[in-house]
Amino acid sequence: MTETVDATREQRRVLAGTVVGTSIEWYDFFIYAQAAGIVLAPLFFAPAGETFGQIVAWASLGISFLFRPLGAIVAGHLGDRLGRKQMLVLTLVLMGLATALIGVLPTYAQIGIAAPLLLVLLRILQGFSAGGEWGGAALMSVEHAPKGKRGFFGAYPQIGVPIGMIIATATMWVLTTSLTEEQFLSWGWRVPFLFSIVLIFVGYLIRRAVEESPVFAELQERKSESSAPLKTLFKRNSKEVILAALIFIANNAAGYLLIAFFSAYATRPVEEGGLGLERPPVLLATTLAAFGWLFFTLYGGILSDRIGRVRTFQIGYVLLGLWAVPMWFLIDTGNIYLYFVALFLMTVGLGLSYGPQAALYSEMFPADIRYSGVSIGYAIGAILGGAFAPMIAELVFKSTGQSWTIGLYILGITIISLIAVSMVKSKDNAPLNTTTIDIHG
Numbered sequence: 020m021t022e023t024v025d026a027t028r029e030q031r032r033v034l035a036g037t038v039v040g041t042s043i044e045w046y047d048f049f050i051y052a053q054a055a056g057i058v059l060a061p062l063f064f065a066p067a068g069e070t071f072g073q074i075v076a077w078a079s080l081g082i083s084f085l086f087r088p089l090g091a092i093v094a095g096h097l098g099d100r101l102g103r104k105q106m107l108v109l110t111l112v113l114m115g116l117a118t119a120l121i122g123v124l125p126t127y128a129q130i131g132i133a134a135p136l137l138l139v140l141l142r143i144l145q146g147f148s149a150g151g152e153w154g155g156a157a158l159m160s161v162e163h164a165p166k167g168k169r170g171f172f173g174a175y176p177q178i179g180v181p182i183g184m185i186i187a188t189a190t191m192w193v194l195t196t197s198l199t200e201e202q203f204l205s206w207g208w209r210v211p212f213l214f215s216i217v218l219i220f221v222g223y224l225i226r227r228a229v230e231e232s233p234v235f236a237e238l239q240e241r242k243s244e245s246s247a248p249l250k251t252l253f254k255r256n257s258k259e260v261i262l263a264a265l266i267f268i269a270n271n272a273a274g275y276l277l278i279a280f281f282s283a284y285a286t287r288p289v290e291e292g293g294l295g296l297e298r299p300p301v302l303l304a305t306t307l308a309a310f311g312w313l314f315f316t317l318y319g320g321i322l323s324d325r326i327g328r329v330r331t332f333q334i335g336y337v338l339l340g341l342w343a344v345p346m347w348f349l350i351d352t353g354n355i356y357l358y359f360v361a362l363f364l365m366t367v368g369l370g371l372s373y374g375p376q377a378a379l380y381s382e383m384f385p386a387d388i389r390y391s392g393v394s395i396g397y398a399i400g401a402i403l404g405g406a407f408a409p410m411i412a413e414l415v416f417k418s419t420g421q422s423w424t425i426g427l428y429i430l431g432i433t434i435i436s437l438i439a440v441s442m443v444k445s446k447d448n449a450p451l452n453t454t455t456i457d458i459h460g
Contacts, residue, residue, distance in 0.1 A: 174320025319374020
């Protein structure tokens with residue numbers, strides 16, 4: 020009886036550690052995304068001009084993704100050899116440090132070209148940290164899951180994304196509501212970055228209390244961890260890495276439109292091609308829509324335990340693809356309530372195609388190279404999907420003048436991800452100390 024109580028208590032600590040840690044990490048990541056759409060262009064990329072400056076700001080958002088595979092390789096290699104827990108703590112602190120430093124960074128008007136260069140450098144550090152974050156959190160939760168609840172447990176690090184978005188967007192909403200435009204551009208935008216210091220301290224304490232993954236502990240006891248897991252990964256499981264990347268691209272691209280592009284588009288002046296809506300209500304509507312993402316992500320994990328990971332993914336991607344174009348006609352009404360409805364309905368497909376991801380990926384790789392496999396697959400998918408999604412959306416809109424054409428871009432990559440996940444026949448809830456995946460075709 021005591022063992023059962025202790026196990027349950029430890030499982031709760033794991034879930035708390037993964038969801039709190041990932042929420043903080045993604046808050047850091049999304050604060051930059053929010054700032055890229057609101058203030059970074061005039062403060063750091065002013066010489067590029069108004070239009071091109073915004074495109075460069077979106078590019079700075081995407082450049083960090085290029086370093087996520089490096090972070091995934093380093094963290095995955097060390098995580099497979101030294102443990103999930105140590106890498107979780109390290110990536111959390113590294114991300115927080117980079118975010119806080121952005122909060123004290125001088126602008127272009129103060130130090131010239133050094134300002135955007137330092138900004139990009141810190142953004143790269145964020146990307147490196149994020150590359151190693153997700154894999155560790157996903158595996159800690161999934162490898163602690165009781166039988167039949169792997170999807171549910173794996174959904175906890177996933178909901179850290181919408182929670183991070185909620186905190187980031189809500190913080191921006193409070194600041195833009197309580198400060199004047201001049202105050203916000205002068206110093207208010209720095210507050211969310213500096214606030215990361217408090218969140219990192221809380222996350223550090225929680226994650227330090229979490230025990231190491233039982234699967235990794237078993238590997239240590241058996242002395243069966245690979246001496247070169249990365250080499251083994253690409254020799255044995257390169258197909259799974261590619262497949263994992265393709266499965267993720269649509270969700271990540273659509274997610275970054277929700278996180279960053281929609282609010283920037285809605286608040287842009289009409290004469291510049293936007294909707295001309297006030298920033299506070301747009302940020303509030305985006306924050307409320309993120310609650311839908313949270314709910315449907317958690318439900319997606321639960322549903323995958325009932326009907327399977329692949330089937331849940333397929334439902335999510337079909338819904339996302341069907342809504343990709345029509346939602347723009349609601350957004351373009353300029354009605355804040357219809358704007359909210361458009362974003363909220365989008366989160367149904369987003370959540371169902373994100374909740375089962377940790378469990379599905381964990382079942383795609385053997386234990387000794389699992390951290391490397393899921394981390395690198397995830398990181399490559401993020402590059403191909405979300406890295407430059409806001410910039411691509413901006414370029415598509417500028418070239419066509421029609422916002423709904425952005426929906427065609429999302430629809431196209433959703434079809435690719437749907438085909439990729441349909442090629443996987445996962446063995447739901449099979450033992451995680453073996454290779455548990457079949458690839459068709």
